[in-house]
Amino acid sequence: MKFSARFEYALQALLYLKCEPDEAPVSGREMSEKLNLPYRFLEQILSDLKKRGVLRSIRGQHGGYKLNLEPEEISIFDIYEVTDGKFEPWDCSTAESGDRCGQNHNMCVVNIFYSDFKSTFKSLMKSYTLDKLCSAAMKLKTEAVNNKITHAPSS
Amino acid sequence: MKFSARFEYALQALLYLKCEPDEAPVSGREMSEKLNLPYRFLEQILSDLKKRGVLRSIRGQHGGYKLNLEPEEISIFDIYEVTDGKFEPWDCSTAESGDRCGQNHNMCVVNIFYSDFKSTFKSLMKSYTLDKLCSAAMKLKTEAVNNKITHAPSS
DNA sequence: CTTAATTCCTATTGGATTACTATTATATCA
DNA sequence: TGATATAATAGTAATCCAATAGGAATTAAG
Numbered sequence: 277m278k279f280s281a282r283f284e285y286a287l288q289a290l291l292y293l294k295c296e297p298d299e300a301p302v303s304g305r306e307m308s309e310k311l312n313l314p315y316r317f318l319e320q321i322l323s324d325l326k327k328r329g330v331l332r333s334i335r336g337q338h339g340g341y342k343l344n345l346e347p348e349e350i351s352i353f354d355i356y357e358v359t360d361g362k363f364e365p366w367d368c369s370t371a372e373s374g375d376r377c378g379q380n381h382n383m384c385v386v387n388i389f390y391s392d393f394k395s396t397f398k399s400l401m402k403s404y405t406l407d408k409l410c411s412a413a414m415k416l417k418t419e420a421v422n423n424k425i426t427h428a429p430s431s
Numbered sequence: 432m433k434f435s436a437r438f439e440y441a442l443q444a445l446l447y448l449k450c451e452p453d454e455a456p457v458s459g460r461e462m463s464e465k466l467n468l469p470y471r472f473l474e475q476i477l478s479d480l481k482k483r484g485v486l487r488s489i490r491g492q493h494g495g496y497k498l499n500l501e502p503e504e505i506s507i508f509d510i511y512e513v514t515d516g517k518f519e520p521w522d523c524s525t526a527e528s529g530d531r532c533g534q535n536h537n538m539c540v541v542n543i544f545y546s547d548f549k550s551t552f553k554s555l556m557k558s559y560t561l562d563k564l565c566s567a568a569m570k571l572k573t574e575a576v577n578n579k580i581t582h583a584p585s586s
Numbered sequence: 587c588t589t590a591a592t593t594c595c596t597a598t599t600g601g602a603t604t605a606c607t608a609t610t611a612t613a614t615c616a
Numbered sequence: 617t618g619a620t621a622t623a624a625t626a627g628t629a630a631t632c633c634a635a636t637a638g639g640a641a642t643t644a645a646g
Binding site: 363364366388392401 | 552
């Protein structure tokens with residue numbers, strides 16, 4: 277029950293693009309250095325995000341990546357699906373997967389809990405957009421700055 | 432982002448104990464056969480549940496396991512913690528784990544989402560007790576039976 | 587006292603997945 | 617043409633998970 281590194285890295289990269297927007301596209305190299313993430317691995321993830329239409333890319337010198345959707349259109353759930361595939365936290369959670377536990381899918385007690393779990397998390401993840409997260413981040417930052425000023429040692 | 436087999440098996444075993452209660456303790460062997468779970472692996476899980484006080488065990492012939500708590504005292508979250516340990520879906524989710532992402536723990540944007548995710552997860556899982564799940568299971572069963580009677584072919 | 591049935595303890599294997607690396611190809615701009 | 621990018625794919629190393637294995641301790645029944 278852990279989020280994958282792929283997911284975490286994707287999230288960081290996208291936030292980097294949104295929170296520090298730039299006219300020019302941002303290269304994978306730059307992001308890997310600024311965020312301290314393994315370069316080639318990050319490239320794979322960025323490539324996946326591109327294939328799914330979250331990013332668009334410009335090749336060649338001065339190339340890089342840009343957001344392809346509005347930040348309020350990109351939810352954490354979308355990102356999750358790109359990096360980790362379908363959200364199926366349970367093996368026998370789909371009717372097709374057979375009845376290892378000997379019970380019919382709809383009869384399986386465990387699936388009572390599971391379907392609730394699944395829908396709760398979907399909606400939670402969908403409620404977080406890149407936009408919202410970035411605003412929250414900005415707020416954190418200014419609060420930190422104000423704190424520093426307020427509590428600055430008067431030496 | 433998947434539940435482990437340990438967790439799933441534990442859930443099934445506990446439901447078996449609750450839903451088909453018996454004066455006599457139930458052996459690991461019986462549960463593994465009835466639920467079609469690998470015997471020795473299940474024993475390990477049952478042993479963990481015992482160590483954490485969810486089950487109590489009787490050794491020797493005619494021994495086995497019994498619930499050590501009231502079914503309404505056992506939540507899915509408790510079971511999760513026994514089988515999977517602390518719920519930390521994020522690597523830098525604890526302040527101690529350092530700042531791989533270069534940000535202070537409280538400043539990390541990702542942790543904004545994370546802490547919300549974590550608390551939602553906890554409260555959802557705590558809201559499901561063994562008791563509730565078993566009632567739900569019983570309800571499913573009787574519904575299925577009624578359905579069969581109602582729709583029985585009148586041959 | 588012996589035997590069978592059970593929990594208990596610990597070690598290890600096999601397989602799958604994950605995180606990451608490497609290679610090569612292709613595109614773009616100066 | 618050369619430097620800097622992305623693109624696509626193959627490979628690897630490490631880790632984790634599920635399951636297996638062997639045997640010790642315990643208990644009840646015969």
